[in-house]
Amino acid sequence: MTVAERSTNEAHPVVSDFIARGYHVFEAGVDPAAAGDLLAKIRDLRTFDADLFLSEAQFDADPQYIGVNPAPGRNLLERFEADLAFVENDPAIVAALEALLGEDYEILLKKLICGVPSSVVPDWLKARIAGNPVNNLGAYVKAPFRDITYFYGIDFHQDLIDYKDREADFITLYIYLHDVGTHDAPLFLLEDSHRLGGTLFPHALTKKGDGWLYRDGRGHEVQTRQHLLTGTTGYAAMWHACTLHGTQPDAADNERLSLRYLIARRPGVAAPGMDAVNATLLGPLSLEATRQDLDARGAAQIKANSVNEA
Secondary structure (H helix, E strand, O other), X not given: OOHHHHHHHHHOHHHHHHHHHXXXXXXXXXXHXXXXXXXXXXXXXXXXXXXXXXXXXXXXXXXXXXXXXXXXXXXXXXXXXXXXXXXXXXHHHHHHHHHHHOOOOEEEEEEEEEEOEHHHOXXXXXXXXXXXXXXXXXXXXXXXXXXXXXXXXXXXXXXXXXXXXXXXXXXXXEEEOOOEXXXXXOEEEEEOHHHHOOOOEOOEEEEEOOEEEEEOOOOOEEEEEEEEEOEOOOOEEEXXXXXXXXXXXXXXXXXXXXXXXXXXXXXXXXXXXXXXXXXXXXXXXXXXXXXXXXXXXXXXXXXXXXXXXX
């Protein structure tokens, strides 16, 4: 890469946005018609209702907390590779990814995320998970339906949470497949939270003004501004692996369906944009331990949830 190319990458708006606030929103989003077409195909295959869930007796007979998320060979999006070109080949998204991660970036993971509406979550399950910091419902969903990740709210977290010992050399790209308003479990994102680098989940947050005071346990703190990610079909945003974000339970009558990508620089490939961002962080880029909310089985052992106060 020439000096001129390196300067161009570092000057790209996504790089300056990541440095300044830890995320970037694509003003034009992605093709809403293509997003709507994909949504229709997904809804033709799956009904997002109470039939998704095991009964309480079925769950208690064989509780499984690990291995209940989408995986290769069990990922609904594998049926729709051709339909994802409206995201993966979008010129603005490709340019932003190349500016941050280099031209040979790789997709680590892509899956469908469902914010499950309160109206379909069984009462026994609501009682059991109340106050948990991470309500990933995969453990309670019938095995044939575990090709999607189902959430009923998740506390503020970094996407580094799933990658202990890995450097924060990747980003998250999120696409709404339909209009998402304030009652559709939109994401809350904390601007500037990336500045403290990697920190242990659950994170030390105190509500203050229109945002949160965030402490890293190492003597640093930052006052963050809370930003609500709402938008129309095709809304697209990306953020740093250390940027805090979360959702409240879905209060609408319908599910919230979104695409979630994790995209990284390839090992050994120059990524001056990401290097420029990470050079501004005060904390570590990787963690030996990323969370302390789960027991040895993978079940929640802490009752705490800041995002529900947002």
